[in-house]
Amino acid sequence: MLVCMCTSVYMQAQQNDDFVTAYKYIQLNQVDSARARIDKAMRDSVTLGKDPQAWYVRGYIYKVVYKTREASDRNSPARLQAVYSFFKSISLTADTGKQMRADCKVNLKYLAARFYNDAAQALDTSNYKNPIQYFAQYLSIMKKIEPDMSTVKMEVEFAMALATTYTSLYQANQKTRANFLELAKGSLAKALSLDPNNVSANYNMGILYYNQAVYLIKGQDYDIDLTSLDAIQDNQVQLFKQSLPFTEKAYALDPKKEEALLALSGIYFGLNDFEKSKLFQEKLDQLKKEQKH
Amino acid sequence: MKKLLFICLCPLLFSAYQQQEDAAAMNAKKKTIFLYSFTKYIDWPPDYKEGNFVIGVFGNNPTLVSELNKMAATKMAQSQKIEIKSLNSIESSGKYNILFIPAESTAQSGDAIARLKGHGTLVVTEEKGMIKKGSAINFVTIESIIKFQLSIPNAEKQHLKIGRELESYAVKTND
Numbered sequence: 340m341l342v343c344m345c346t347s348v349y350m351q352a353q354q355n356d357d358f359v360t361a362y363k364y365i366q367l368n369q370v371d372s373a374r375a376r377i378d379k380a381m382r383d384s385v386t387l388g389k390d391p392q393a394w395y396v397r398g399y400i401y402k403v404v405y406k407t408r409e410a411s412d413r414n415s416p417a418r419l420q421a422v423y424s425f426f427k428s429i430s431l432t433a434d435t436g437k438q439m440r441a442d443c444k445v446n447l448k449y450l451a452a453r454f455y456n457d458a459a460q461a462l463d464t465s466n467y468k469n470p471i472q473y474f475a476q477y478l479s480i481m482k483k484i485e486p487d488m489s490t491v492k493m494e495v496e497f498a499m500a501l502a503t504t505y506t507s508l509y510q511a512n513q514k515t516r517a518n519f520l521e522l523a524k525g526s527l528a529k530a531l532s533l534d535p536n537n538v539s540a541n542y543n544m545g546i547l548y549y550n551q552a553v554y555l556i557k558g559q560d561y562d563i564d565l566t567s568l569d570a571i572q573d574n575q576v577q578l579f580k581q582s583l584p585f586t587e588k589a590y591a592l593d594p595k596k597e598e599a600l601l602a603l604s605g606i607y608f609g610l611n612d613f614e615k616s617k618l619f620q621e622k623l624d625q626l627k628k629e630q631k632h
Numbered sequence: 633m634k635k636l637l638f639i640c641l642c643p644l645l646f647s648a649y650q651q652q653e654d655a656a657a658m659n660a661k662k663k664t665i666f667l668y669s670f671t672k673y674i675d676w677p678p679d680y681k682e683g684n685f686v687i688g689v690f691g692n693n694p695t696l697v698s699e700l701n702k703m704a705a706t707k708m709a710q711s712q713k714i715e716i717k718s719l720n721s722i723e724s725s726g727k728y729n730i731l732f733i734p735a736e737s738t739a740q741s742g743d744a745i746a747r748l749k750g751h752g753t754l755v756v757t758e759e760k761g762m763i764k765k766g767s768a769i770n771f772v773t774i775e776s777i778i779k780f781q782l783s784i785p786n787a788e789k790q791h792l793k794i795g796r797e798l799e800s801y802a803v804k805t806n807d
Binding site for chain 1: 654655656657658659661662664665666668669703706707773775776777778779801
């Protein structure tokens with residue numbers, strides 16, 4: 340990719356030795372020396388600071404630094420510098436520099452993909468905050484370089500993965516981690532705002548409310564007074580009712596989804612509507628029979 | 633430039649509880665809380681305050697029996713140890729502090745209530761019309777919430793004294 344820069348670099352060479360040296364170092368794969376020289380050149384020369392090609396070379400050098408020195412560092416400063424440099428190059432590129440712009444975008448897409456993959460790989464119950472930032476960086480880059488590209492699919496997938504992580508954190512200690520349940524609901528609500536007909540997001544939201552209702556009574560001591568039991572039952576009914584529209588929608592969107600039928604049977608059982616509970620259980624049994632055949 | 637592949641984010645379907653089984657366990661827990669509460673608000677005849685405090689469950693209801701056993705392992709009825717019995721028939725010679733007849737076993741319970749008449753047994757049911765058949769407490773579902781009807785006359789026929797507080801929790805119905 341650096342080949343296209345030769346003419347320009349030759350022109351710069353007559354004016355800035357550090358810049359040309361940095362260019363030579365990176366071609367020789369002497370990464371650290373290239374980085375030191377490009378930074379010196381950019382610092383010392385006002386002209387280079389306004390040159391999109393110079394910023395492109397800087398971005399390229401930092402990208403190589405990232406790949407060779409900091410690839411395993413998800414908070415790599417070199418990656419951020421590379422992103423900054425490529426965007427700076429684009430901002431300085433006149434309309435005539437279409438190739439330069441395209442080259443910057445290719446590099447930025449690569450770096451954005453690395454942010455996305457870091458978000459996907461790092462997301463687990465012990466680390467859920469950083470992946471949110473990595474994903475935000477992925478989105479930020481992609482929305483700038485491809486404003487017409489839809490990121491909905493990626494955003495929905497990430498929101499759902501995040502909801503799964505929050506749910507795991509909540510389930511590990513439901514008494515002390517109720518905040519994670521709300522975060523899980525928030526993530527699923529985001530997924531549903533982007534993709535209201537997402538079967539899994541609807542089902543998962545329904546199950547969150549269902550499980551919350553069940554846990555309300557499961558976690559109680561036998562000693563609670565009857566007034567409290569009444570209040571708990573009242574809350575449960577509200578939660579089962581909140582679960583219902585999401586689970587019904589998941590079933591409407593995918594009538595072959597066994598889990599949705601099982602959930603509906605459970606919800607109606609929880610609402611003490613045993614007839615409807617039985618009806619969905621029978622539908623489930625029927626579906627299972629059909630699928631066997 | 634080599635194309636970088638995106639790592640697949642595959643959010644799992646949440647591992648829910650075993651839905652219906654759990655909903656059944658949830659109802660069993662509620663009924664257990666009710667039954668245990670009754671031990672606090674009702675005064676049994678002197679000979680029923682000796683030995684174990686026996687809660688009999690008529691018919692095959694393993695979910696409820698299991699929940700009651702969990703409760704019995706940690707709680708006492710005043711100073712009495714709680715014992716749970718799963719019953720397939722009601723002997724008039726049997727000594728039960730509470731007899732619970734679940735809705736699904738009502739038809740099979742026959743004249744169980746009549747057999748225990750005057751015995752000092754609190755009969756708890758969960759079927760419409762059971763107060764008229766002699767039950768002292770009958771679970772009812774009102775707007776999806778489990779509540780209970782209470783018949784003081786039926787309780788008194790069993791020599792049971794009902795605390796005022798329990799009366800205040802009961803729903804008033806003509807049934």
